[in-house]
Amino acid sequence: MNSMSNATVGSQRRMRALAFISFLAIASLLTTTVLHFTSSSSPLCPLPSPLPPHLFDALVHYALVSNASSSHMHSSDLLAISAVLRRRTPCNLLVFGLGPETLLWRALNHGGRTVFLDENEYFTSLFEQRHPGLEAYDVAYTTKVSEFSDLLSAVRAKVKGECRPVQNLLFSDCRLAINDLPNQLYDVAWDVIVIDGPSGYSPASPGRASAIFTAAVMARSQALRPTEVLVHDYERELERVFSDEFLCAENMVGTTGKLAHFVVQPNAATAAAADFCVNHSATSSPADIPP
Structure with a gap:
């Protein structure tokens, strides 16, 4: 009876150990994937810049x-x-x-x-x-x-x-x-x-x-x-x-x-405007556009 109990306990321990090792393996894989994704999507390229x-x-x-x-x-x-x-x-x-x-x-x-x-x-x-x-x-x-x-x-x-x-x-x-x-x-x-x-x-x-x-x-x-x-x-x-x-x-x-x-x-x-222009009769003369 004791030998059977010991065998059962040993089997449970091996299963827990295997589960723990599997968990570590999956966690390691996920961490590697996340790090790779983060690295590949990081803003390594500069933002668009105007012409010099x-x-x-x-x-x-x-x-x-x-x-x-x-x-x-x-x-x-x-x-x-x-x-x-x-x-x-x-x-x-x-x-x-x-x-x-x-x-x-x-x-x-x-x-x-x-x-x-x-x-x-x-x-x-x-x-x-x-x-x-x-x-x-x-x-x-x-x-x-x-x-x-x-x-x-x-x-x-x-x-x-x-x-x-x-x-x-x-x-x-x-x-x-x-x-x-x-x-x-x-x-x-x-x-x-x-x-x-x-x-x-x-x-x-x-x-x-x-x-x-x-x-x-x-x-x-x-x-x-x-x-x-x-x-x-x-x-x-x-x-x-x-x-x-x-x-x-x-x-x-x-x-x-x-x-x-x-x-x-x-x-x-x-958004509150009912028309395109506030004042259709505006006649003010704008200044010339500077070069």
């Missing part, structure tokens, strides 16, 4: 030197946009329109995300093929410059509904809303938006009404920080009227004549 000042200045300088022969953008406009990027980069930069300055904007926003939208599907594809890594998407605009008055009236009639200032554009039925972009672009808090497209030089051109409206809603519908919106060709009637309607005179901080600079607050500051 001397390289930034060099890029702008050579862009200005070649400006007369290869760029449609006036030097003062190019300098104004560069000044904004110098302050905000690395940032989330959205540019309506592909053109001679495309590679400059992408380079100046070193370390940030730069996305381009263009009306020409072939041109967009060609740009991406020639410049690997460039992020660009084509947009099928449904508006025309000749529809100026009808577009403005239609949006004004629905500014408290489908065309409200703060909304999810992906599901918008507003006539001016661009809602066919890749879904993830609507979740980005854009720091700077440059509107240099689509074309608007003839009655049959798409015009920039949709681009301006969409930029205004994007700026207001994010909750993080102000968005700086720069509208090129502001001297043209459509660009001026739609900018004043949706980006608002009270948000304008500067102009070069052909370029208007607006700073739009996010939804925390505009």
Whole structure:
């Protein structure tokens, strides 16, 4: 009887010892795995940094030197946009329109995300093929410059509904809303938006009404920080009227004549607003944008 009892006790001890050893082995394995995971996910790579000042200045300088022969953008406009990027980069930069300055904007926003939208599907594809890594998407605009008055009236009639200032554009039925972009672009808090497209030089051109409206809603519908919106060709009637309607005179901080600079607050500051602008009749003249 005692021998059986001793055998049972010995067996139990061996089982406890085996269980303890197994526990140590599993704990060791888990510890090694956690340490490996922690080490591999630690911030060994530095955070994105802006372009060194001397390289930034060099890029702008050579862009200005070649400006007369290869760029449609006036030097003062190019300098104004560069000044904004110098302050905000690395940032989330959205540019309506592909053109001679495309590679400059992408380079100046070193370390940030730069996305381009263009009306020409072939041109967009060609740009991406020639410049690997460039992020660009084509947009099928449904508006025309000749529809100026009808577009403005239609949006004004629905500014408290489908065309409200703060909304999810992906599901918008507003006539001016661009809602066919890749879904993830609507979740980005854009720091700077440059509107240099689509074309608007003839009655049959798409015009920039949709681009301006969409930029205004994007700026207001994010909750993080102000968005700086720069509208090129502001001297043209459509660009001026739609900018004043949706980006608002009270948000304008500067102009070069052909370029208007607006700073739009996010939804925390505009959620209670029933309209885009506080004062549509504001006529104050903003100071020129410093170079």
